[in-house]
Amino acid sequence: MTAEKTTTADGEAARTSTTRTTIANAHSVVVKIGSSAITSIVDGLDVARLDRLVDAIEARMRAGSDVVVVSSGAVGAGLAPLGLVTRPRDLATKQAAASVGQLALANAWGASFARYGRTVGQVLLTADDIARRTQARNATRTLDRLRSLHAVAIVNENDTVATAELRFGDNDRLAALVAHLTRADALVLLSDVDGLYDGDPRKGNANFVPEVSGPEDLDGVVAGAGGTLGTGGMASKLSAARLAADGGVPVLLAAASDAAAALGDAEVGTAFAPRPTRMTARRFWVRHAADEHGALHLDAGAVEAVVGRRGSLLPAGVTALSGIFYGGDVVALVGPDGRTVARGVVAYDAAEVEEMIGRSTRDLPPESRRPLVHADDLVRF
Numbered sequence: 035m036t037a038e039k040t041t042t043a044d045g046e047a048a049r050t051s052t053t054r055t056t057i058a059n060a061h062s063v064v065v066k067i068g069s070s071a072i073t074s075i076v077d078g079l080d081v082a083r084l085d086r087l088v089d090a091i092e093a094r095m096r097a098g099s100d101v102v103v104v105s106s107g108a109v110g111a112g113l114a115p116l117g118l119v120t121r122p123r124d125l126a127t128k129q130a131a132a133s134v135g136q137l138a139l140a141n142a143w144g145a146s147f148a149r150y151g152r153t154v155g156q157v158l159l160t161a162d163d164i165a166r167r168t169q170a171r172n173a174t175r176t177l178d179r180l181r182s183l184h185a186v187a188i189v190n191e192n193d194t195v196a197t198a199e200l201r202f203g204d205n206d207r208l209a210a211l212v213a214h215l216t217r218a219d220a221l222v223l224l225s226d227v228d229g230l231y232d233g234d235p236r237k238g239n240a241n242f243v244p245e246v247s248g249p250e251d252l253d254g255v256v257a258g259a260g261g262t263l264g265t266g267g268m269a270s271k272l273s274a275a276r277l278a279a280d281g282g283v284p285v286l287l288a289a290a291s292d293a294a295a296a297l298g299d300a301e302v303g304t305a306f307a308p309r310p311t312r313m314t315a316r317r318f319w320v321r322h323a324a325d326e327h328g329a330l331h332l333d334a335g336a337v338e339a340v341v342g343r344r345g346s347l348l349p350a351g352v353t354a355l356s357g358i359f360y361g362g363d364v365v366a367l368v369g370p371d372g373r374t375v376a377r378g379v380v381a382y383d384a385a386e387v388e389e390m391i392g393r394s395t396r397d398l399p400p401e402s403r404r405p406l407v408h409a410d411d412l413v414r415f
């Protein structure tokens with residue numbers, strides 16, 4: 035690391051912030067481990083580093099917390115056994131490497147936790163699973179039950195079935211979604227870098243950012259690419275941290291080599307403050323997790339009613355629709371300037387909406403007088 039670690043004038047105050055206290059005291063924690071923290075191209079899976087992480091996680095669990103692990107590293111662990119010496123670029127080879135590596139990865143987590151008499155369970159998810167409410171509920175139930183049976187869930191993306199469009203951009207996003215699914219009180223992202231810098235620290239002259247209270251603290255921060263094995267780089271960590279924080283979950287980004295401190299008093303790394311009130315699971319799903327099946331195009335009056343007055347969307351303010359959707363799907367609400375102003379659960383199928391748009395509610399038959407999107411099912415941007 036070439037950059038100097040510097041703190042701002044109020045850096046010391048930041049180190050004992052409420053966010054850090056909340057993370058240190060969180061009962062339920064999702065810990066995400068990046069590929070770069072436990073694998074390398076040359077040596078593959080580093081069991082000694084993984085053991086040190088498990089020591090830190092075990093200490094946190096003994097202190098009374100529930101921990102769900104989201105572990106990357108399948109691709110990195112699968113390269114050497116397949117005789118590959120660089121990270122593959124094409125999806126099929128990556129998936130093959132992941133299928134080999136996931137086996138080694140899950141076994142390594144299992145063997146390491148077995149040192150403490152703990153059992154692990156492997157949970158492989160795709161973006162599609164989280165986007166569908168039934169699958170998301172099933173995954174949540176499995177994670178909850180593993181927890182109640184005192185087993186540690188080891189989550190990763192299901193790389194062998196995920197296709198290019200369906201892939202999580204990265205496991206940082208998966209970890210943020212899992213944190214919300216499991217109603218975790220904190221998300222800890224462990225990487226090969228000790229926190230957020232205002233520029234890529236590998237390029238030098240970057241300043242450490244100890245605390246992010248809101249989007250304004252990210253002004254001027256340049257989030258660069260990741261290492262040879264990581265996929266998302268700092269950009270994906272930032273967007274995952276903001277996603278979790280937006281849902282009400284505080285986030286700590288720290289180095290895996292500082293895992294004991296990160297999972298102890300949380301006085302290392304960069305802390306991201308959550309929004310003050312936690313979003314309900316349904317609103318979070320509408321806002322961040324669900325697939326968008328189409329769009330309703332609104333006139334200016336409807337935008338004012340929905341965004342300004344926080345009302346429901348009625349057919350009279352809709353000028354057009356796009357996509358194929360059914361009642362219960364999530365759609366985008368798009369203003370006259372083409373900007374998405376909200377997402378919401380639509381109450382009717384696209385074919386029904388076609389017949390209703392532009393019409394006043396009193397001119398519609400009684401069975402079509404519910405709002406197109408009820409205010410309770412709508413999340414504004």
Ligand SMILES: Nc1ncnc2c1ncn2[C@@H]1O[C@H](COP(=O)(O)OP(=O)(O)O)[C@@H](O)[C@H]1O
Nearest residue numbers: 068069070225231233234258260261264267268
């Ligand atoms: N602004 C920044 N602050 C901190 N790290 C950065 C920044 N921009 C780029 N990076 C790089 O991002 C890397 C972490 O991303 P990545 O390799 O995807 O990690 P992981 O494998 O843990 O998911 C670090 O090695 C770091 O060099």
Ligand SMILES: N[C@@H](CCC(=O)OP(=O)(O)O)C(=O)O
Nearest residue numbers: 069106107108109204205265
């Ligand atoms: N599912 C992939 C994870 C890829 C990924 O997101 O990696 P990283 O950026 O290191 O968290 C694997 O296990 O290799």
